[in-house]
Amino acid sequence: MAKSVKKFIEGNLAAVDGAIAAGARFYAGYPISPSSEIAEGAARELPRHGGVYIQMEDELASMAALLGASLAGKKAFTATSGPGFSLMQENLGLGVMMELPAVIFEVQRSGPSTGAATKPAQADIMQARYGAHGDHSIITISPASAQECYDLTITAFNLAEKYRTPVLFMSDEVVGHLRETVTEVAPSPEEIFDRVRPAPGTTQAEFRPFDFSGTMPAPMVPLGDPNLLMRATGSIHDEKGEFCPTPDCIDRVTRYLSAKIEQNADDITITKEYRLEDAEVAMISFGCSVRSAQTAVDILRERGVKAGLLQIVTVWPMPARQIRAVLSRVKTVVVPELNLGQLAGEIRKLNDYGCRIIQANRTDGILITPQQIIDALERG
């Protein structure tokens, strides 16, 4: 039977436990509210498991060090929020280009800029998707509870390793600081995915650490492999990882970096349903707003309204198939979120079914209440 412990802890610390359980052994970061407990937890836990914590001089350096450690073979993570996340975009793009696994915890706070630094928001959806310049796709996971901070962190590392890509773990101040009972089940070895290595006996002449022909990444070796040299660059490169700025190479790499995520959306995307089977009114939400939406559904059900909830766990790639399934069978969709309608806009893009879409937005640094969601529905 799998080893399991029960803890009463906040989401940020559950995430640290999840990272250790997933096999992460390197952290480089710069403290910032409301994510700092992840740095503190990593500083405490990593040396206890043979890993390394280093506090870098800024988020530019944190992200760069993370990628250096990943290329040297470690599962690596960092944590940040708003302004720090903006600084990380430079080397997030580098990680996408080099196809290096890493997990970036982004505990969202109010913005722009310093904003209300300790207050929650859910307004970084678009920065997560498009913050790094150039065409690319990115996996972004958004938890709604401390339990999910543990469970989904393991998922995040697995996806990072499987698809050789940085994965964003986009929580928020509410979920990061929410203390709940968390059951931490140690994953079995079969539940942990490690980056694919070349077949034994592969020679340097045969070794191709990049492959742009399909939608899965090529096998890789860490720096320091006794038999094979590894090479990675932020420049457009060929299958050997060597600089290759030909039109053919540029086109292949650009299309592949998006296809690798988008064409595997069915494998990557996660949604959860709550009382949705016979629903006529559906909430679609993510992160902390899911909790308020869940209560709103219960209240509406008590009043005889057939309400249900679709929780978007992977904000990117957007679970279009699952969202369409809801849009095609309900009359009304309510989208609660702590921003001015970033998720609602994405849902509208998929609304080929004439469904009425109602926004329920709160942007004053306080969690939206179930009543506010119901009010938004009733206002129409």
Added chain:
Amino acid sequence: MATYKDYMLFDKLPHTWCAGCGDGIILQAVTSVFAELGLDKHQIALVSGIGCFGRIDDYLDINCMHVTHGRALAAATGVALANPDLTVLCTMGDGDSITIGGNHLIHCARRNINLTAIIANNYNYGQTGGQYSGTTPTGSITSTSPYGHIEQNFDICRIAEAAGATYVARATTYNPVQLRRLIRGGIEHRGFSLIEVMAACPTHYGRYNHQGEAARMMKLMNAQSVTPAQAAQMTPEELEGRIVTGLLVNREKEDYYTRYRRIIDEQNVDG
């Protein structure tokens, strides 16, 4: 017996650097030191940034990571801590190392990360057309200081020393024998080593400042060079416009990973 050729990718030649550029001399010095030390190429990792000298990885048959502008030392820090058995090199120009990446340099030196930084200082941004950098001498003409550069320039070695680097040296491409000796010393040193190499950029800096073709620029560098012993006898005024070459700092101090390893050994619960 290994030679520098064993660490190079000859199918990538001729290189992209301009005729007379100093970077090729540094490339051969670095690979010659690998051969002298008999290093297993699988155990060498080189991290480079953006700029003329950042392109050095194109010609090397070792492990390479070519990152963003200014972040090479930060990425190299991650490599060095994730696999402390590697020989980690970090190759940068004056833009990468002390201008856009200056913050990373002082912190890497302060932490005494076990790696060797090799900086080609050609006083300007050569790859993008000769704009001024943090090391462009005051008064110089560059493509973005057409009326003369009004800023004070950094002395990379003095900054590294003040920040806590445990091995600091400077050489010119005029003297490749000394250059090899100092790079070798840096690689053999445990902790943060920095070798600044004065490298001519005849295409931009030399042309704008009427220093003549590459050979004349190299002779000028040599004429400007003084040893640390000579420099110790000179006044600040006399040192103006001089290049102090040789081993400038060499001190023993435990590197970051060794100190962190003690914490791991004390705290480890995994056995």
